[in-house]
Amino acid sequence: MKNRLFVQLLITVFLVIPFFIFSQPHILRSEKNGTYYGTWRYKNSKHVDTTYFRIAFLNDSAFAFTIGDATSLNYNKSMAFLSLIGEKINYQGQEKWLAIFDNGGSGTWGFENFEKDYPDTSQRFDLKEAVNKDFTQLTEEQYTKNLYTIYEFNFFKDSMRMTLFKEDAHERDNGELGVHYKINNIPLDFDMAKNSYLIANYSAEIKQECIGKFLPIEEDVKGNLTNYKFNAGDKVLLVNAYVKYALIAVVADDRIAKFGWILRSNLQNVQRKHIDISIKN
Incomplete structure (x- = not known):
């Protein structure tokens, strides 16, 4: 009887294990995880914008984050709203937390025939490539298929600052969002099937x-x-x-x-x- 119960327990454990393995990405325990709030102005605009970040460190060299305003705060608990990745990059001998904003990825900018070219990413750079590329030397095709803005993140005790790191990847100026203050420890929910x-x-x-x-x-x-x-x-x-x-x-x-x-x-x-x-x- 005991052996039978033991076998049943083993079967149950093996059936449950995959759900733990594939549940959601592991989030590193970090004081930097959570929601950040800040206000900012675009250039000399009189209008004040409000922005929320949700940040989750995945390991010592990468974090995931979302961005949204007050109306989208509930939705940007999940990666469905906007998925972005920050990485620790060695740039000219210094380690920096950098992230690409992919301006040409989901829209039609940079693609002459979006429906045809969308699956072909042979001309697209990853973050490390984009950081060290001289965009003035790119061909027109390479340039138009890599419409990136690169930002740097600096983390402090109860706040973080996002500043423009490299803007010569394209001609658009997205401005800087500046300092944001941590307001809670709510983690990212990576399950897009809800909220x-x-x-x-x-x-x-x-x-x-x-x-x-x-x-x-x-x-x-x-x-x-x-x-x-x-x-x-x-x-x-x-x-x-x-x-x-x-x-x-x-x-x-x-x-x-x-x-x-x-x-x-x-x-x-x-x-x-x-x-x-x-x-x-």
């Missing part, structure tokens, strides 16, 4: 079988793989993009059935299609 506001302007098909990630990052982060597998021929919505990754979702009955970040090279037959829904589970 998300979903806007998708394109659809596509899966070219080859792949498993979605919670985060668009090549670095080995524990728990980054979702439980959602996408098969060749699956029709998906393109929710967002970041560097060489696409955030995709399958929606049924106003619910997200599957989601995840995959390499754009796994997509084909990109077409314009607009969907705008709120997901509240």
Whole structure:
């Protein structure tokens, strides 16, 4: 009888383990994790803007974060609102926390034929490449497919400051958001299937079988793989993009059935299609 109970316990443990392994990306215990609040003005504008950051350190060299205003604060608890990655980069002998803002990723800027060129990221740079590239020496194609602004993050005891690090990646000036003060320890929720506001302007098909990630990052982060597998021929919505990754979702009955970040090279037959829904589970 005891042996039978022991075997049943082992079976239960092995069945449960995958849910812990693939639950959500591991968040490093850090005093820097949480929500930050700040106000700022664009150049000489009289209008005051309010911005919230949610930050989660994944390890000693990477953190994930979202940005939103007061109306989107509930939604930007999750990575569905806007997924960005900060990385510790060695730049000219100094270690800096840097992040790319991908201005050409999910829109049509920089792509002459967006539907055709979207899966092809052979001309796109990752963060480390973009930091050290001389953009004045790029070909027109390289330049238009790498519309990045690079920001530097500095963390203090109860605040953080985001400043413009490199703006010669393109001609747009997004301004600086300055100092933001920590207001709580609410962590990021990486599950896009709940409390998300979903806007998708394109659809596509899966070219080859792949498993979605919670985060668009090549670095080995524990728990980054979702439980959602996408098969060749699956029709998906393109929710967002970041560097060489696409955030995709399958929606049924106003619910997200599957989601995840995959390499754009796994997509084909990109077409314009607009969907705008709120997901509240």
